[in-house]
Amino acid sequence: MASVPHDDHGHGGHGNHHIPKVSTYLANYVFLMVMLVLTFAVAQVDLGALNIVVAVLISVIKTSAVVLIFMGVKYNSRLTWFWASVGFIWLFALFLTLGDYVTRQWVHLPIGW
């Protein structure tokens, strides 16, 4: 009968969690500040429909910086990578709803929108 002996409960230990340097955090913060200024500056320029694309793109970059460095996903296991991306990826499924709104106007209907 093969089995692993039961660990004694309640004992402690040291995890091998990576601790980033202070300079990494500082650099990331400065990067976020630059991105924030960029967000605001780009919004002042009239790019037409591109405005929202750029705005979302910058937001995605900022989010990645927060998720990877501040939230430590960069230093974590693949499983954490997986679950950290699932939510953002699955938003695409939700946003498929937009397909309805885009295609609704393909059919000419006298009323409604």
Place this chain on the structure above:
Amino acid sequence: MSSIPLQPGALGTPNEQARENYLNIKHTVASWLLTKDHKRIAVLYGLSISIMFFLGGLAAAGIRVALVRPHDTFFSSEAYNKLFSAHGIIMVFFFLVPSIPATLGNFLLPIMIGARDLAFPRLNLLSWYIYIIGALITLGAIATGGIDTGWTFYVPYSSVYSNTDVVAVIVGVFFAGFASIFTGINFLVTVHKMRAPGMTWFRMPLFVWAMYATSIVMVLGTPVVAITLLLVVLERVFGVCIFNPACGGDPILFEHLFWFYSHPAVYIMILPSMGVISEVITCFSRKRVFGYEFVAFSSMAIALLGFFVWGHHMFVTGESMYGGMVFSIITFLIAVPSAIKVFNWSATMYKGNVWLSAPLLYAIGFIFLFTIGGLTGLYLASLAVDVHLNMTYFVVAHFHYVMVGGAIFGYMAGMHFWWPKITGRMYPEGWAKLACIIMFVGFNLTFFPQFILGFLGMPRRYHFYPPEYQMWNILSSAGASVLAVGFAIPFFYWMWSLKYGELAGPNPWGAKGLEWAIPSPPPSHNFDSVPIVTEEAYAYEEIYARELAGDYSDSQVDRPVSPLNTEQPDQKTLEDHSSTEESL
């Protein structure tokens, strides 16, 4: 599966009951209400959802009483609306969604993968408390005035016009949603991180796969319906304007968001049942599940694909025609993994040494009813046919075949299969079979006439109907009474078995799986030592060979040997059996 030796043929002895287990370790009320043991929480959940099932069933009885006559005078029309709303809300959010995951899943998932508990025991208890709070709020609202929106809460009726207590009910449902999110998070982390050494993904029992797939749906879907219902509350309370067409909102957006959860929620209800059925069929056929990987992946496929079909609820409510086409196609696609499962279950039973016990009887009932429910779903997925059938009793019959015939038959199969494990006692086999047959007959008598009613054009949720529909409605109501008897019988014999049932040994069925390798009822810590898994799930070949040779000692309860079983197999059958997997 595990290398922990079983004691073949050792039936439970009175000594067995004296042994310390999760039930008798402490008897105080506080030891139950503050427990962090997943098995006790499962029992708490089991009792709670049984009460909700009873209440939801009462509402259903009211509906069937009202529909016996074309112009019912027993209930006012307002009361009728409140009855079917209460029935739907209680059954969907407070019974079906938590049914198998929170009871059997909670109880078995850690044991099946060789863990001492779920990853977050306190979160598990919190989940039950949140569920209870939600249930009390909802029941309170229903008792003090009710709600008449139906379980779908469609706007703008629910947000503007309904005079009933929509806010309280939605708050209750919101709580129940969080309870199911917490269960989902717990299961996902547990399956990922708590598996015993050697328990690889493809050695996991299919029930665990089903739980994993279900949890994904819970985690990804539930928050969307939570925010949607919250918006309805905000519209009612603060007068903000999101969905109300009177101020430029789009009620279809509500339907999109609502069904983004509520269609996958159907898979929250049916996937766990499918997991149970896989376990039951393989055990009582004494055969490895045919195409294990296919069954496992079809669970995942159903869970993920299930997120892309929600628009089929809106074919006739103003969704774009092109959207309808796409949703129709994907809905047809999702029938494929469901059909894979049905084929694989049938193939598992083929040439198996089938033991027609009560759990298997329920499982076979499941396959019949789920197949009918699934196939009629394809009628509804066809755009043109749906124009005729939408909002009729055809839809009602269809989803009851899936929800009751599928989810509840699966739940009953699982409850019978694991009852000896949970309580340490056997249920009376004869009564269980009788109840199953009564349920099956009553169920079909209740809901098959509704297919015809729907086809003839009777709309759902209507209080009055033309007299020519009366015959079918009477049949349906008569069937509902039979069904009620069927549901009542297990309640009594289960209670009886708690005291008088034969003591079950650790493994009454001769089943494979870690849960059968530990005593019944299991001790609080599940395993004395961490099991090491060396085999894949369902390695039934040896038992099969022994039983065909006439040695039935693996099952600790008497197994009736049917004439079919006594037939000696030729060498070819045995070879076929052991090579099933490879030939895939």
Place this chain on the structure above:
Amino acid sequence: MSSAQLEVAPQRLAHQFEDIDQQNECYIVGMWTFLVTEIMFFGALFLALTVYRSVYPNSFFEAHLALNKWLGLLNTFILLTSSFFVAMGVRAKMLGQNSATQFWLGLTILCAFGFLGVKYVEYSAEFREHHFPGPNFHFVATQPPGGDLSANSQVASGQPNISSRDFPAGYHPQQLELHKRQLFFSLYFVMTGLHGLHVIIGILVLGSIWFLIRYKHPSVDDYMTLELAGLYWHFVDIVWIFLYPLVYLIGRQ
């Protein structure tokens, strides 16, 4: 300070786990799974915003001009800074430096209150001007209302000349235009309100951890408690990262 020399402070193992690494990863993955639900939760709101914005682009542009983008900018700055602070706090806690943890945590909570203060200034101005949706909703447009109707080709495609007789009684173009702006403010208040609620929850969580560390309660000996609270706080920041450009900085279509 090189990371190779840093060692994580000791932790206690709960009975259901085999070792500390398993326990830590369970907690982190569990928290991320919870954040997935939060992402979907706010995702639905962003979807509603996208839908209505694409249907009523000009009304949304007009309505958003009433928001103070400078205060929004200030708040984004505050939240990003607090995100940095809480990351530093978690780092200090990992190293077992309790007083440093309290310092960074205190700054984070200060930022959170600052955010709520700015939000209070914004809300009170908006309530004063009757921008809260409901029967008293009122909006003085910067350009004559109805501009959206002529410009909004998506809605009116194929119907070039919309006059009031195309609408049911009580739904004149002006009324309709007001409704669309009210829709924008509905979404604005719901989204910022729910985000604000998350900020308040964050203050409660971080604040109680601050106090527990202050009184050396054993429940916060393990840095995981703060690590998870930190993950939550970063998420609150991420919501605002998207909210700010999509609500305060809507472009002219």
